[in-house]
Amino acid sequence: MAQKQDVKIGLLGAGTVGLQVARILHDQQQELAARAGANLVLSAVAVRDTSKVREGLDQSLLTTDIDAVINSADLVIELMGGLEPARSAMLKALEAGKTVVTGNKAVLAQYGPELYETAARTDANLYFEAAVAGAVPVVYGLRESLTGDRINKVLGIVNGTTNYILDQMTTHGWSYEQALHQAQELGYAEADPSADVGGRDAAAKCAILASLAFHTRVNLEDVPVKGITEVSAQDIKQATESGYAVKLLARAERVIVEGEEQIALGVEPTLVPQSHPLASITGPYNAIVLETEFAGRLMFYGAGAGGAPTASAVLSDVVAGANHLVSGGHAPRESVYAALPICEPGRVETRRQVRLEVADRIEMMAEIAKIYAVGGVSIASLTQSPTETVPTEATLVISTHRAQNSQHDGITAALAKSPIVHKIASEMSIE
Amino acid sequence: MAQKQDVKIGLLGAGTVGLQVARILHDQQQELAARAGANLVLSAVAVRDTSKVREGLDQSLLTTDIDAVINSADLVIELMGGLEPARSAMLKALEAGKTVVTGNKAVLAQYGPELYETAARTDANLYFEAAVAGAVPVVYGLRESLTGDRINKVLGIVNGTTNYILDQMTTHGWSYEQALHQAQELGYAEADPSADVGGRDAAAKCAILASLAFHTRVNLEDVPVKGITEVSAQDIKQATESGYAVKLLARAERVIVEGEEQIALGVEPTLVPQSHPLASITGPYNAIVLETEFAGRLMFYGAGAGGAPTASAVLSDVVAGANHLVSGGHAPRESVYAALPICEPGRVETRRQVRLEVADRIEMMAEIAKIYAVGGVSIASLTQSPTETVPTEATLVISTHRAQNSQHDGITAALAKSPIVHKIASEMSIE
Numbered sequence: 046m047a048q049k050q051d052v053k054i055g056l057l058g059a060g061t062v063g064l065q066v067a068r069i070l071h072d073q074q075q076e077l078a079a080r081a082g083a084n085l086v087l088s089a090v091a092v093r094d095t096s097k098v099r100e101g102l103d104q105s106l107l108t109t110d111i112d113a114v115i116n117s118a119d120l121v122i123e124l125m126g127g128l129e130p131a132r133s134a135m136l137k138a139l140e141a142g143k144t145v146v147t148g149n150k151a152v153l154a155q156y157g158p159e160l161y162e163t164a165a166r167t168d169a170n171l172y173f174e175a176a177v178a179g180a181v182p183v184v185y186g187l188r189e190s191l192t193g194d195r196i197n198k199v200l201g202i203v204n205g206t207t208n209y210i211l212d213q214m215t216t217h218g219w220s221y222e223q224a225l226h227q228a229q230e231l232g233y234a235e236a237d238p239s240a241d242v243g244g245r246d247a248a249a250k251c252a253i254l255a256s257l258a259f260h261t262r263v264n265l266e267d268v269p270v271k272g273i274t275e276v277s278a279q280d281i282k283q284a285t286e287s288g289y290a291v292k293l294l295a296r297a298e299r300v301i302v303e304g305e306e307q308i309a310l311g312v313e314p315t316l317v318p319q320s321h322p323l324a325s326i327t328g329p330y331n332a333i334v335l336e337t338e339f340a341g342r343l344m345f346y347g348a349g350a351g352g353a354p355t356a357s358a359v360l361s362d363v364v365a366g367a368n369h370l371v372s373g374g375h376a377p378r379e380s381v382y383a384a385l386p387i388c389e390p391g392r393v394e395t396r397r398q399v400r401l402e403v404a405d406r407i408e409m410m411a412e413i414a415k416i417y418a419v420g421g422v423s424i425a426s427l428t429q430s431p432t433e434t435v436p437t438e439a440t441l442v443i444s445t446h447r448a449q450n451s452q453h454d455g456i457t458a459a460l461a462k463s464p465i466v467h468k469i470a471s472e473m474s475i476e
Numbered sequence: 477m478a479q480k481q482d483v484k485i486g487l488l489g490a491g492t493v494g495l496q497v498a499r500i501l502h503d504q505q506q507e508l509a510a511r512a513g514a515n516l517v518l519s520a521v522a523v524r525d526t527s528k529v530r531e532g533l534d535q536s537l538l539t540t541d542i543d544a545v546i547n548s549a550d551l552v553i554e555l556m557g558g559l560e561p562a563r564s565a566m567l568k569a570l571e572a573g574k575t576v577v578t579g580n581k582a583v584l585a586q587y588g589p590e591l592y593e594t595a596a597r598t599d600a601n602l603y604f605e606a607a608v609a610g611a612v613p614v615v616y617g618l619r620e621s622l623t624g625d626r627i628n629k630v631l632g633i634v635n636g637t638t639n640y641i642l643d644q645m646t647t648h649g650w651s652y653e654q655a656l657h658q659a660q661e662l663g664y665a666e667a668d669p670s671a672d673v674g675g676r677d678a679a680a681k682c683a684i685l686a687s688l689a690f691h692t693r694v695n696l697e698d699v700p701v702k703g704i705t706e707v708s709a710q711d712i713k714q715a716t717e718s719g720y721a722v723k724l725l726a727r728a729e730r731v732i733v734e735g736e737e738q739i740a741l742g743v744e745p746t747l748v749p750q751s752h753p754l755a756s757i758t759g760p761y762n763a764i765v766l767e768t769e770f771a772g773r774l775m776f777y778g779a780g781a782g783g784a785p786t787a788s789a790v791l792s793d794v795v796a797g798a799n800h801l802v803s804g805g806h807a808p809r810e811s812v813y814a815a816l817p818i819c820e821p822g823r824v825e826t827r828r829q830v831r832l833e834v835a836d837r838i839e840m841m842a843e844i845a846k847i848y849a850v851g852g853v854s855i856a857s858l859t860q861s862p863t864e865t866v867p868t869e870a871t872l873v874i875s876t877h878r879a880q881n882s883q884h885d886g887i888t889a890a891l892a893k894s895p896i897v898h899k900i901a902s903e904m905s906i907e
Contacts, residue, residue: 192511
């Protein structure tokens with residue numbers, strides 16, 4: 046057998062995922078070489094503190110000098126996280142024509158175009174399977190394997206932390222705070238959980254998926270975000286009773302607005318009918334549903350985070366990148382030929398469910414119905430039940446037909462002003 | 477913008493999928509060109525009868541001359557189905573260095589190595605996403621996007637016809653014959669359903685998936701097959717009552733036999749616990765679960781057949797193939813470096829559930845237990861209930877722990893000989 050070429054790999058960052066990547070590169074050397082058609086040789090590892098002992102990692106490879114790691118490598122794996130110095134390091138590597146593999150959704154969602162342009166200009170390759178849904182190969186799916194189809198909608202549970210929290214609230218009837226606390230104890234949520242529970246992490250992934258699906262530049266700021274911090278035990282109970290699961294969904298959809306094709310985007314807690322494949326995704330898992338013109342509905346499911354699954358995604362990209370280095374071809378280039386406009390959030394159409402605490406008076410229903418009629422939003426169903434604690438109050442759950450978000454918001458404003466409405470207890474979109 | 481190169485496409489076969497492919501090539505010309513980086517030009521179509529009018533297909537492209545189509549094309553799409561002349565045509569095209577896209581699982585499962593070797597020798601590219609599970613990108617997943625991981629197990633519902641039939645039997649309590657009849661009426665089963673219901677179609681896909689997952693040559697004959705024709709309404713009822721769904725599963729698993737790594741294979745009706753993600757796959761859908769070393773459990777789900785989904789898979793391969801033709805790189809080569817031995821079917825370990833009709837006599841239980849003890853198979857659970865029609869009979873449902881299939885078969889033989897056992901009503905593996 047012919048001697049295989051070496052591909053020198055520089056690793057930036059040696060946290061949980063980085064260490065795992067280094068370990069697999071070492072342990073599975075031969076299998077990886079057989080698949081890549083090249084020997085994958087870890088040549089240097091950039092860390093903040095070289096004195097810290099990292100089990101299974103050759104101490105002599107460590108350096109604090111990011112540039113030196115980039116210069117010594119054919120292929121750079123960026124696993125530092127955060128915006129800087131990750132962004133600059135990737136730009137430098139791409140400028141030098143090096144292959145870059147990253148799992149950094151924050152940089153991609155914010156500075157993706159800059160990275161893509163640099164890669165295209167220097168004919169370098171950029172891979173990022175690990176940036177969305179861990180090892181679930183949805184980036185490959187969109188970038189490479191569904192290129193003969195036309196994606197109409199991407200709907201995903203792309204944040205395991207929030208899915209775990211919502212799942213625990215559903216199973217145990219817990220409050221958000223109780224479920225968050227438990228998720229933190231078990232390591233499913235970070236000490237500062239704000240990027241996850243606030244929806245920003247999901248929004249970054251939404252932007253990346255939308256870019257790939259619709260061949261259009263989509264940035265983090267294009268995605269309206271609502272996190273799960275205001276979802277109450279009562280909301281979940283109500284949802285379960287009406288046959289829904291509450292999921293933090295990232296949505297990107299091709300819509301027609303006044304005859305023009307646009308992209309509607311959003312991340313928010315959503316009522317998902319129990320019969321929908323995403324309703325049964327429990328625990329810290331991720332799942333992405335693609336609705337396509339020809340293939341119909343496809344779903345990808347798996348672990349969305351964690352050291353090993355993320356390392357799996359990184360290594361797949363490394364194998365692909367190394368293979369391209371030694372036998373030609375390249376990663377798919379950023380494809381923005383469609384350049385669809387982003388639909389203004391207020392014009393995005395959704396169905397909505399609102400739960401109100403209202404004065405239990407005879408004219409109440411008529412008043413509420415009038416607010417919807419004036420606002421031009423059609424009611425699909427309306428359920429009234431006595432409020433448990435206050436005898437003069439009733440709880441009203443209203444589900445609407447599709448309407449523009451601005452119309453829904455108009456209704457909400459009108460409801461808030463009505464003396465009959467004591468409280469708008471919750472508001473959620475319905476999938 | 478620079479003028480794009482043309483890639484000439486020859487289509488072999490213009491049935492449902494072929495026509496759909498031709499239509500999409502025409503209707504989505506610009507989008508496909510943008511993604512492929514080349515104009516995809518349909519240059520000729522080989523059919524058996526050129527006089528038949530095919531809507532949406534330019535009559536002047538039709539010919540009965542397969543060789544002429546191959547010669548005129550850069551990329552050949554084979555959609556004739558069956559073994560010959562499909563095999564010869566693909567070999568001829570690959571010999572001439574043409575790119576070949578096929579959905580022909582029969583040829584791949586039987587003559588895959590011949591095709592792969594020819595492609596490697598002439599540096600031609602062979603793509604076959606459509607051969608397994610329609611547009612569900614599991615071939616891409618295994619061939620390209622999970623190359624950094626290690627697959628331990630592939631478990632799939634890869635035949636939509638049988639899944640539909642089993643699903644209808646479960647939902648309506650129908651017999652196999654009733655459900656088959658309905659599937660035929662609705663076009664989910666063919667007039668001659670034997671390849672589907674007999675399991676051969678699933679076995680071909682199992683061989684293809686196993687080859688990709690384990691980097692080993694696996695042929696159709698390596699896969700022991702049992703179809704669904706003997707599954708009864710009673711079996712399904714029994715399964716449902718014990719918390720299982722009956723699914724025709726294709727299984728390929730890395731196992732250790734006497735210290736050696738081997739591949740265990742099989743297609744058979746299997747009891748799947750309701751909590752398993754494959755249990756909830758209903759209707760004519762396909763789903764494939766991959767259990768990997770690092771990524772854990774992944775699932776791919778979608779429509780496994782039908783003109784549009786299959787056309788989607790074909791066109792994705794066409795885009796990839798055209799892109800490789802104009803900008804370098806190639807399809808993944810067949811990778812058989814692992815060359816694992818196939819585990820002898822008798823040595824494959826499974827759990828099994830057996831339903832018996834037995835004489836309702838006081839010594840019955842002891843007799844049955846003795847047969848299992850002598851055969852060395854450990855019983856996990858045993859349920860006795862009176863047989864509805866015969867007062868002197870009882871029904872016994874026995875679930876075992878894991879044992880080798882040869883041991884299970886030994887038990888079955890012993891049970892068949894026992895005067896206490898009136899009938900072995902069913903036998904199924906448990907996942």
